[in-house]
Amino acid sequence: MKIAVDAMGGDHAPQEIIIGVEQARDLYPDVEFYLYGMEDQIRPLVKNQDRLTIIPTTETIDMGEEPVRAIRRKKDSSIVRAANAVKAGEADAFFSAGNTGAVLAAGLFIVGRIKGIDRPGLTSVLPVADPKTDQQNFVYLDTGANAESKEKNLVQFAYLGKFYAQKVLKVAQPRVALLNNGTEEDKGDKLHKAVYQLLNDDPEIDFVGNVESSELLNGRADVVVTDGWGGNAALKATEGTAKTMLSLIKNGILNGGLRAKLGYLLMKPVFGQIGKIMGTSNYGGAVMLGLKAPVVKTHGSSKADAVKNTIGQIREMLSSKVIDETVIHFSAIDQAEDVDNSSKNS
Template structure:
C-alpha cells in the first residue's frame, strides 16, 4: 500500500506532516509513503527514511491561489505531482493539508471521478457526543465541494455515504437522513422536497427522513446528505458554536475566582475527554467521495496527530475496498439504466 503525500501543504508543513507520517509508518508496517515537496526542507524533517521516498518538486500552490488555474499552471507542485502518482497507479491514495480548492480540483481533473457519479461530494466524519448512544459518529456530505446541486447529486451522495458508513464505520444498515429546515415531509424548497421523495422511494436505502441542523449531532442518522452550500454553512455554524461555548467556559473559569479554578482542576479529565470527542484531529480528514481513488484533505492547521489519524482513515478505506464497491454499484446502475432505455422489439 502506497500513499502519496503533499508534504508542503498546510500551515505546519512540512514539520507536522512528516511527523504524522512517521507516526503512521511506525503503526502500519504495510504502508509506504511518497512525500512530494521541497527536497531539502522535507529531508531535514525526516528522522527515519524507512518506507519513505522523497520526490522533489519545485513549485508550491499557496492557500490563496485560484484552484483550477494553479493546478494547470504549476505542474511541478506537490499537489499536482501527488495526484498524478495516484492517476498513474504509483500510489493508492492522495493526502494533503493544503489549498482545499486545489486538492479538490486535482482530485476531479487528475485522479478522475467514478463513471456514473456526476459530482463527487466532500465527506466528513462528525461526532455524536452522547455517551448514552452506541453511535460515536456519522457521515456528512457534501460539506462544500459543490455550491449548487441537483436532485440526482444528493441521491448519489446517499449511496456514497451508505457505502462509506458500511465499509469504514462498520454500520451494517446505515440510516440516511436529509438535512432540511424542518422534519416534516413537505419542508424545504423544491430541491429538498424532490430529494425527500426520491430517497423515500428507494428500496435499498434506509431513509429516515429530514433532519434539522440543530439535530445533526444527536445521532438521528448514520449518514446525513445535503447540498454543498447548505452543508458547509451548517458545518461552519456548528464549529463556530462549539468554539464560542469553549471560549465562554474558559472566560467563566478565569473570571470566576478561586472556586471556579479549583472546580476546573477537579473536572480537567472530563474536559480532556470532551476535547477529544469534539476535536477535528480525532476523525481524520475530509474525503472527496466519488473519485476513482481515495483523495483526502485534512485541515490546514493540522498537527501530527491529525495527520496520523487521517492516514489510518485512508488505510481503512483501501483495506475495506469501499471505492471498488462504489465503482461496482454505479457500473451496475448504469448498465441497468441503459437496458431500461433500450426500445422494445416490435
C-alpha cells in the same frame, strides 16, 4: 498500500506532516509513503527513511491561490505531482492538508470521477455528542464541494455515504437522513421535498427522514445527506458555536476567581473527555467520495496527530475496498441507463 503525500500543504508543513507520516509508518507496516515537496525542506526532517520516498518538486500551491488556475499552471507542485501519481497507478491514494480548492480540483480533474457519478461529494466524519447513544460518529456529505446540487446528486451522495459507513465505519445497515429546515415530510424547498420522496421510495436506502441542523450531532442517522451550500453553512455554524462556547468557558474560569479555578480542577477530567469526543483530529480528514481513488484533505491547521489519524483513515478505505464497492454499484446503474436509452432510441 502506497500513499502520495503533499508534504508542503498546511499551516505547519512540512514539519508536522513529516512527523505524522512517520508515526503512521511506524504504526502501519503495510503502508508506504511518497513525500512530494521541496527536498531541501523535507529531507532534514525525516528521521527514518524506511518506507518513505522523497519525490522532489519545485513548486507549491499556496492557500490563497485560485485552485483551477493553480493546478493548470503549477505542474510541478506537490499537489499536482501527488495526484498524477495516483492517476498513473504509482500510488493508491492522495493526502494533503493544503489548499482545499486545489486538492478538490486535482482530485476531480486528475484522479477523475467514477463512471456514473455526476458530482463527487466532500465528506466528513463527525462526532455524535449525545450521551444516550453508543453511536460515536456519522458520515456527512456534501460539505462544500458543490455550491449547487440536483436531486440526482443528493441521491448519489446517499449511496456514497452508505458505502463509506458500511465499509469504513463498519455500520451494517446505515440509517440515512436528509438535512432540512424541519423534520416534517413537506418541509424545505422544491429540491429537498423531491429528494425526500426519492430517498423514501428507494428500497436500498434505510431512510429515516429529515434532520434539522440543531439535531445534527445527536445521532439521528449514520449518514446525513445535504447539498454543498447548506452542508458547509451548517458545519461551520456548528464548529463556530463550539469554539465560542469553549472561549466563554475559558474566560469564565480565568476571570472567575479562585472558586472558578478550583471548579475547573475538579472538572478537568470531564473537559478532557469532551475534548476527546469533539476533537477534529480524532476523525481523520474530509474525503472526496466519488473519485477513482481516495483523495483526503485534512484541515490546514492539522498537526502530527491529525495527520497520523488521517493516514489510518486512508488505510481503512484501501483495505475495505470501499471504492470498488462504489464502482460496482454505479457501473451497474450506468449500464442499465445505457441499455434503457438504447432501447428507447431503437
